[in-house]
Structures are given as C-alpha cells and as structure tokens.
Amino acid sequence: MTSFVSHTTVDCHHAYELSEWWKALLGYVDVEDDPNEPGHEECTIVDPGTGHSILFLEVPDAELPAKRIHFDLRPREGSRDEEVERVRALGAREVADHRGEWGPGTGWVVFEDPEGNQFCILRSPAEIDAGSAG
Template sequence: MTSLISHTTVDCANAYELSEWWKQVLGYVDVPGDPNLPGHEECMILDPDSGHAVLFIEVPDVKAGKNRLHFDLRPRTGTRDEELARLLGIGATQVADLRDTHGPGTGWVVLADPEGNEFCTLRSRAEAEAPPAEV
C-alpha cells in the first residue's frame, strides 16, 4: 500500500490574498462551485489541466526561517528570464540569483511570494534541453 499527495498546503496570514496572487503565478483557478472569497481562512486553487491543488490555510504563526519545502516553477511558455520579469512585475521579491551557477545558461532564481514563502524559477524545458552555448 502507498499514499498519494492530495494537495500541497501553504500556511499563511491571508489565505484569500495569497491564493489570488498564486493564481496569477500558476494559472490555477478556484475549485468549481467553491469560490475563494475575502475573509476565507482556507482557499484552494486548482490547475485546470492536471487537477493539482494548492490549499492556503491561515495560521497564527509568522514565517520564521527558510522554507523546508518549496515550489520549483518552470515556465509553461517563454524563457526563465521572461518568467522572472513577469513574477517580479506581479510582486515577487528576488532572494538569490543562481543563474549561470553551473555554466552559461544554467541555474535558477530564488524568489519570495508576498508573505515571504520562497520558491524558484527554473529554465523552460526548451532551454534545459538545448545544447550548451559555446564559450
């Protein structure tokens, strides 16, 4: 017997606001028939294609220290750097720039959402599968 992951849960201070922000990042939607509204202490969003769910739950604790678990995001279209610009434009904060860490055109950027939860943006599949740039 094994288990499967039902959904990913993010503890937060404001479930509605953070779920709305992450909907912009991921292209997720509210659960059909169960819209998220201001004041809701639990807000779930879904990927309309895969059904993956992320649940935001309000907790009294403040985030302290580095996340032990985080999202690694890959652009659905475009490049890592284009996605980075979009994420910064909607309110992400850059924490660390690890682009080119393992050679030209490699690496990722560590960002934080509006409540300080860290996540990374990676190269697109096309960028990752492209032959290395000649130096």
C-alpha cells in the first residue's frame, strides 16, 4: 500500500486573494462547479493540463508557521485508517488526529516526517466514492 499526493496545501491568512494571485502566475483555474469567491476560507486552484491542485487554507494564527506548505496524501488502496497505521509503522510522528471531528468518516491525521515536515493523511478515493461524509 502507498499514498499519492492529493494536493499541495498552503496555510495563509487570505485564501481567496492568495489563490487568485497564484492562479494568475501559474495559469491554474478554479475547480469546475466550485468557484473560489471572496471570503472563502478554503480555495483550490487546478492546473488544467496536469490536474495538480493547490489548496489555500486560512489559518487563525496571527503568525504563520515557518513550514506553511505541506502535502495532503490519499491512500492508493485501502482506507485512511489503514494508511495511518502504515505511516506510523514507517516512523512518522503523529501531530494531530482530526478524524471524526465533523461526523463519522470525516477528517484527517497530521504527521511529521523524520525532519519535521508535516503532511496529512486523508480518506481514500474509494472512501469518498462510497459517500461517507466530509
């Protein structure tokens, strides 16, 4: 079992404004049927050629952390919870567990690699397709 990078996440103070700036720089576009709008706390832009996406996520901290960019990973097969156990076995350090905070089947788990770089394990595409919330 392995994971793939679902998207790259940028922690920021103004998600909409920053996503618009990067969209102009990179030639990315809004997600079809889910346009970014002023005031949105989460804004995703997508490369129309490769499908790579960047999520701009507003964080409440007055000072943004030094490590503001991280990967969000999805299991290629199996479930998020199985991948969480595999990642632990590889020696990643768990930072925060947000599973179930917004109802059954929701959330993610935040880890650090051996050098302290954070990444999140999200639900698998199969779990999303199965219709579980979040």
